[in-house]
Amino acid sequence: MRYLSKLIFAVFVLSVHTVSAASLPDFKSLVKEASPAVVNISTIQKVESPDGPILFGPNGEEIPDIFRHFFRMPEFEQGERPKHRAPQSLGSGFIISEDGYLLTNHHVIEDADKVIVRLTDRRELEAKVIGSDKRSDVALLKIEATNLPTVELGKSKDLEVGEWVLAIGSPFGFDHSVTAGIVSAKERALANETYVPFIQTDVAINPGNSGGPLFNLDGEVVGINSQIYTRSGGFMGLSFAIPIDVAMNVADQLKADGYVTRGWLGVIIQEVNRDLAESFGLDKPAGALVAKVLPGSPAEDAGLQAGDVILRFEGEEVTLSSDLPHYVGRVKPGVKADVVVMRDGRKKTVRVKVGVLPNQNQLANAGQSKPDLATGNRLNIDVVELDEQRRDKWQVNAGVVVRRVMPGAGASSGLMVGDVITMLNGEQVGSVADFNRIAKSLPTARSLPMRIVRRGSPMFIPLRIEP
Structure with missing residues (x-):
């Protein structure tokens, strides 16, 4: 009986192993077909060489500059310093057309004086940078060759979380390394990367993989591997790829015009948390709260207001505030888009003519307040009139400045000394008198929206x- 039990257990383990092995994807044919179109990219960058020759020891070893004054004997030879840095393997790329167009990351070729592309047949060709876009981290290159192997492009919008994906690249200079994993999330917003809805994966990506392709199981490129989240400098299970839909839109513009234009509303937005959602009459935290409408912007021309919560943009639902720049950025400037907002507890549709995203926006610095003091309000704070210096430096038209914060509702809300209160419960605050009048009639036991300007933001x- 004991032997029979062991036999049954062995058969069970073998069956589970067989089923598990059968359920895993087979990447062999995908790699064979796709690898020839994946390239290694290195750059040469000119550098300023230190003055003086290089010193070499008796065995040919280079003597560091810090020790040069110790070695002035005949047995130490001198040599000329190189004019520029030697090529270094910096990243990967992939060919998208038989006549030599290929994609990589902007940061791979940034500041390069020469870009070298190494093909799978060991040929090394100098590439011309057709265009590069820092905001999306996409660069379009061109090499002079014909009948090149190419990748097949897919649609990143069709990707699903949990789907198998595969990366080919040159991590640490090891050409055509293959790693696989699954899609962990879609449309991730990263800090300082406002206009790319990243694909998050757990595919092992390391330095050198940047610019390489991310494939689905059909052998189609669905993304460009761009960034990793790491505390050690190596792979930690959080990798991010630029959706190929976004990358090709950028590449097409770079090829046609040499630069990229994006849509722009001209609003400063913030996330809607639970308390703010309640204060604006929303059923749940959602949307992008307009904290400021920039003067002369498409948003101002269309009548958008500070305090509007943008819920939908051109049919796309805005769940997180980070969703909005993605949607607006990919709209062609000049297009009229419908924006659904929550205003004064009611939904309203505003039609906006999308503008062109400017190159830079600057914020002003803080100033000093006047000593005109008013006290005795329900927030338990002291406020003063807005002075001209703050008005000019922070570009604030009206409001009151918080002079002192004592224990109470104002302190609990997070108010700080120096904050400028410009709106309270949907009403504009133009003076200390306005503030005191509005504060007296504020309802209790529920969250109310209060707009402030803190150090220009x-x-x-x-x-x-x-x-």
């Missing part, structure tokens, strides 16, 4: 006055 914070 406008934002909404929830205020709650207990009965």
Whole structure:
């Protein structure tokens, strides 16, 4: 009986192993077909060489500059310093057309004086940079060759979380390394990367993989491997790829015009948390809260207001505030788009003519307040009139400046000394008298929206006055 039990257990383990092996994808044919179109990219960058020759020891070893004054004997030879740095393997790329167009990351070729592309047949060709876009981290290159192997392009919008994906690249200079994993999430927003809805994967990506392709199981490129999240400098299971739909839109513009244009509304937005959602009459935290409408912007021309919560843009639902720049950025400037907002507890549709995203936006610095003091309000804070210096430097038209914060509703909401209160519960605050009048009639036991400008940055914070 004991032997029979062991036999049954062995058969069970073998069956489980067989089923598990059968359920895993087979990447062999995909790699064979796709690898020839994946390239290694290195750059040469000119550098300023230090003055003086290089010193070599008796065995040919180079003597560091710091020790040069110790070695002035005949047995130490001198040599000329190189004019520029030697090529270094910096990243990967992939060929998208038989006549030599290929894609990689902007940061791979940034500041390069010469870009070298190494093909699978060991040929090394100098590439011309057709165009490069820092905001999306996409670069389009061209090499002079014909009948090149190419990748097949897919649609990143059709990707699903949990789907198998595969990367080919040159991590640490090891050409055509293959790693696989699954899609962990879609449309991830990263810090300082406003206009790319990244694909998050757990595919092992390391330095040198940048610019390489991310494939689905059909052998189609669905993304460009771009970034990793790491505390050690190596792979930690969080990799991010630029969706190929976004990359090809950028590449097409670079090829046609040499630069990229993006849509622009001209609003400063913030996330909607639970308390703010309650204060604006929303069923749940969602949307992008307009903290400021920039003067002369498409948003101002269309009548968008500070305090509007943008819920939909051109049919796309805005769940997180980070969704909005993705949607707006890919709209062609000049297009009229429908924007659904929550205003004064009601939904309203505003039609906006999308503008062109400017190159830079600058914020002003803080100033000093006047000593005109008013006290005795329900927030338990002291406020003063807005002075001209703050008005000019922060570009604030009206409001009151927080002079002192004492324990109470204002302190609980997160108000700080120096904040400028410009709106309270949907009403504009133009003076200390306005502030005191509005504060007296504020309802209790629920969250209310309060707009402030803190060190030049406008934002909404929830205020709650207990009965």
